Amino acid sequence: xxxxxxxxxxxxxxxxxxxxxxxxxxxxxxxxxxxxxxxxxxxxxxxxxxxxxxxxxxxxxxxxxxxxxxxxxxxxxxxxxxxxxxxxxxxxxxxxxxxxxxxxxxxxxxxxxxxxxxxxxxxxxxxxxxxxxxxxxxxxxxxxxxxxxxxxxxxxxxxxxxxxxxxxxxxxxxxxxxxxxxxxxxxxxxxxxxxxxxxxxxxxxxxxxxxxxxxxxxxxxxxxxxxxxxxxxxxxxxxxxxxxxxxxxxxxxxxxxxxxxxxxxxxxxxxxxxxxxxxxxxxxxxxxxxxxxxxxxxxxxxxxxxxxxxxxxxxxxxxxxxxxxxxxxxxxxxxxxxxxxxxxxxxxxxxxxxxxxxxxxxxxxx
Numbered sequence: 001x002x003x004x005x006x007x008x009x010x011x012x013x014x015x016x017x018x019x020x021x022x023x024x025x026x027x028x029x030x031x032x033x034x035x036x037x038x039x040x041x042x043x044x045x046x047x048x049x050x051x052x053x054x055x056x057x058x059x060x061x062x063x064x065x066x067x068x069x070x071x072x073x074x075x076x077x078x079x080x081x082x083x084x085x086x087x088x089x090x091x092x093x094x095x096x097x098x099x100x101x102x103x104x105x106x107x108x109x110x111x112x113x114x115x116x117x118x119x120x121x122x123x124x125x126x127x128x129x130x131x132x133x134x135x136x137x138x139x140x141x142x143x144x145x146x147x148x149x150x151x152x153x154x155x156x157x158x159x160x161x162x163x164x165x166x167x168x169x170x171x172x173x174x175x176x177x178x179x180x181x182x183x184x185x186x187x188x189x190x191x192x193x194x195x196x197x198x199x200x201x202x203x204x205x206x207x208x209x210x211x212x213x214x215x216x217x218x219x220x221x222x223x224x225x226x227x228x229x230x231x232x233x234x235x236x237x238x239x240x241x242x243x244x245x246x247x248x249x250x251x252x253x254x255x256x257x258x259x260x261x262x263x264x265x266x267x268x269x270x271x272x273x274x275x276x277x278x279x280x281x282x283x284x285x286x287x288x289x290x291x292x293x294x295x296x297x298x299x300x301x302x303x304x305x306x307x308x309x310x311x312x313x314x315x316x317x318x319x320x321x322x323x324x325x326x327x328x329x330x331x332x333x334x335x336x337x338x339x340x341x342x343x344x345x346x347x348x349x350x351x352x353x354x355x356x357x358x359x360x361x362x363x364x365x366x
Contacts, residue, residue, distance in 0.1 A: 001337060004091040005029050005051070006042045006081055006099070009073050012060040013047040017234045018180070018206040020262045021115040024157050024329075025094050031160075031330035040088070042081055056080055078102055085109075090337045097123075100130045107132045111336060113155070114138070117259060119145035136336065138260040139281035145257055153336055156285075157260050158329030163237075164269035166317045167245030174200040174230075175305070176247035176272070178240075178263045182211045186253030186277065187219050189298055191226055193251055193275075196298070197305040199228070201251070204243055206234040245270035249292070249308045252276035253301060261285060268292075268320035271313035275304045291319040 005028065011019030014026035025041075026049065032039045033050045041047065045055030056077035061067045078099050085091060085106050093099050093112040103110050113136045124147045137143045137154045175197070177190040187203065194201035203223075207215045223229050235243060244250060250267040258280035265285065267274050274292035276282040288294045292311060293304040 001334075002038045002040075002087060002089045003032060003337065004040050004042065004081065004084070004088040005032075006077070006091065006093045006095055007044075007047075008095050009044050009057050009077060010060060010062045010070060011044070013041060013043040013049060014237065015060070016063070017236050020260075021094055023159075023237075023262065024115070027159055027163075027326040028330055028333060031326045032334075035330065035334075040084075042077055054080060054084075074098055092333070092337075097126065100126070100133055104130075104132070107134070110134060111136060111152070111333075114142065115259065117142075117257060119147075119257070123147070136333075139284050141257065141281045141284060142259040152339070153332070155329060155332040155336070156324060157262055157265065158324050158326045159262075159265060159269060160326045161269070161321055164241050164244065164266055166269070166271045166313075167241075168271060168313055170246045170248060170272070170313075172202075172246035172248070174202050174247055176244060176250045176267070177201060177203040177205065178235075178244065178250065178266075179205055179252075180211065181205045181207045181215045181219055183214060184254060184256035186251075186255055188222060189253035189255075189277075189301075190251040191222055191229055192298055193253065193301045193305065194228055195226065196302045199248065199305065201226075201229045202232060202243065202247070203229060204232045204235045204239070240266060241270065244272050247272050249305065250274045251301070252282065253298070254279050254282070256280065258282065264292075265320055265324040268316050268324065271317040273308055273311040273313070273316050275301050275308070277301070285324075287319055291316045 005025055007013050007022055007025040011022040013022045015022045029039055029041050029049055029051050039051035040054060041049050041051045042054045042056055044057045044060045046059045047053055057073050061070045061073060082102050091110045094115060111134050127147050127149045131150060134150050134152045136152060138157055140154050143151055175194050179185045181187050223231050244267045250272055252264055252274055254277050260281050264274050268291050274286055276286055276294055278294050278296055283294050286292050286294050295301045295304050
């Protein structure tokens with residue numbers, strides 16, 4: 001099968017530092033190539049892949065100080081994709097919504113994975129304007145919050161089983177926080193959980209420009225007053241095995257409808273249990289008591305830290321291998337690629353929250 005993967009340009013594929021979507025695009029692309037498919041990756045020029053690379057910029061946009069506005073670069077990328085659209089059996093988009101008006105003539109050969117949150121009121125008229133675009137969610141929770149759209153399935157993210165080695169016995173006695181410094185990610189809650197649990201906390205986090213005021217006025221002063229906290233900054237893939245694998249547990253105290261939460265399965269791959277707040281996808285990703293604990297608040301998280309020794313790290317790793325490998329992810333997407341003729345049905349008078357079965361005999365994707 002001739003497959004196009006269209007990645008965002010903010011980060012390289014795979015990203016050098018932070019970048020969940022680009023990381024997933026990389027894992028999916030490499031697995032499809034390994035399975036013998038003819039894959040073309042549209043991405044930044046500093047990407048590394050075994051697929052054919054179409055370099056749409058010289059380098060990733062976020063780390064390029066000369067780039068002020070990413071929109072023109074993404075539009076040029078989409079123009080390149082449209083010029084070559086006839087070359088592919090399926091075009092898989094990972095760039096949110098920008099391509100919707102451009103792909104209408106060949107929408108039946110496209111698939112769009114929504115990696116981010118798109119359930120706000122502003123998106124409703126847009127989805128009504130483009131009902132034919134086939135969409136894939138990365139969790140069932142993500143679907144439930146959306147207006148009626150052309151869902152063709154849910155495919156959970158996956159990572160290569162060999163990427164993060166299993167750590168049966170962690171060498172560090174600390175809790176870990178890995179992600180972005182943003183209110184919805186719960187860094188302040190992580191600091192409080194560690195304080196009350198009497199454990200050190202290591203924080204590896206990216207600080208976006210839009211969140212810098214929050215960092216400067218809330219989190220940085222809090223860290224200075226918290227001798228049990230070590231802030232290590234933004235880390236790349238090479239540092240994750242030690243950082244996650246040697247932690248007693250990963251804290252994931254989010255306060256928003258997280259579509260997936262890649263760091264949870266990265267920790268699970270290391271055998272590190274996760275303590276996550278019951279928001280968004282967390283109850284789908286974590287099996288309570290097996291791969292960690294799903295909690296409601298800081299009080300329950302502190303109590304869960306005290307029980308974390310009851311979670312068998314081998315069981316955490318097994319849960320990852322069973323549900324979140326790149327092989328499983330690629331197989332699920334291939335099942336959806338095979339089905340390229342959507343038949344839209346009329347929207348009922350009182351539409352449900354989602355319309356997941358808009359394609360004939362929709363293939364099952366876990």
